[in-house]
Amino acid sequence: MRISLLLIGTVLLATGCNHGGTTKTLPILGERDTVSTLVDGKTVIDTVYKRIPDFELLNQDSVLITNSLFDGRVYIANFFFTHCPSICPTMQRNLLKVYEKYKHDDRLRFLSHSIDFRHDSPSVLKAYAEKLGVTNQHWQFVTGSKADIYGLADHYMVYTKEDSAVPGGYDHSGYFLLVDPERRIRGAYDGTNDDQLQLLFDDLEILLNEYTP
Template sequence: MKLNLTTCLCAIALSSVLFACSGTVEKKLPIIGERATEERIVEGKTVVDTIYHQIPAFTFLNQDSVEITDKDFDNKVYVANFFFTHCPSICPTMQRNLLKVYEKYKDDERVAFLSHSIDFKYDSPSVLKSYAEKLGVTNEQWQFVTGEKKDIYGIADKYLVYTKEDENAPGGYDHQSYLVLVDSQKHIRGAYDGTNDEHVAQLFNDLEILLKEQ
């Protein structure tokens, strides 16, 4: 079964209820996504390791026409999302709320932000640059990126976020409004509806928890 964030978050919510009922307090954020096990031999004994879902290597072009790769986010906690600049529905609210998080952590080298445009036809680097400036982004901590259709939609799958080119959707694209919290090991640790104030407040809280863990 192909997982998505909605499925994973429902499972996590149920898990939280079970923890609460048992009186157990979970201090760390969960790792979201599929996982596998791998056996290895250590000093003659079989040890089973858990292999967690990770964001894979990627390369995109940013708002300054500079290549951005996964290496630029090494040893950082970052928040990623998917949008397009002329989106008439959820994007303006989602990006304004993400801006609040950016403003709190502005110039904090531990934290970064990454917005992937799903409009590979219109959102060129110069369009993304203008958009970022109008939004109020003033440093390189928040990257806005574009690329080939297969790469953009392929990486969205790895973030477990639904994206689709759809002529019947507002603006021609259908996508979820998740703000995805990623740790320094490229594991997904949380996802929040960027149009929901309560979810955004939870992102603020969880980001602090994750930074303490890192």
């Protein structure tokens, strides 16, 4: 429900027209805090947005990567597992369309988190990436402990759960999360929906232009 409400807000804000020459920007999603500081005897209230926390995960090449790999770049994150029989194949094929357009653009990266911490070893992720058609290091496939991956999913506001009653044994939402270089979520898109995929393409250009000198 939380991500769905945020998604509605994203669509309404991001698809609005420009008025008076104002440059269109994307909203910042997620929880926020207010911080009061005293400046020259006056109280100034700033809004502090939640950010994706530091992380350390193992990638498809058995290399430990951290959030620093994405410093200064926009990236698209999602959660999946390699033997998923339901939404993952459609999600990853759709994300591949974005990757194919931007795979040589150094401003953008891709980060797919496996929620199957038992089966999806680096070698499994490597074979999966190659079969999908990933040809460079701009798209990372990562695994980690259940606490690491599922904890990050909470920060991305994505639903993930082990569930023996569903096909594949894991239940999860199929959103692509658009993250800015300051590690703030700027958009959430249903990875199985063609209209949402087009919205991601449109919003991605807006965000890349925001951070391009």
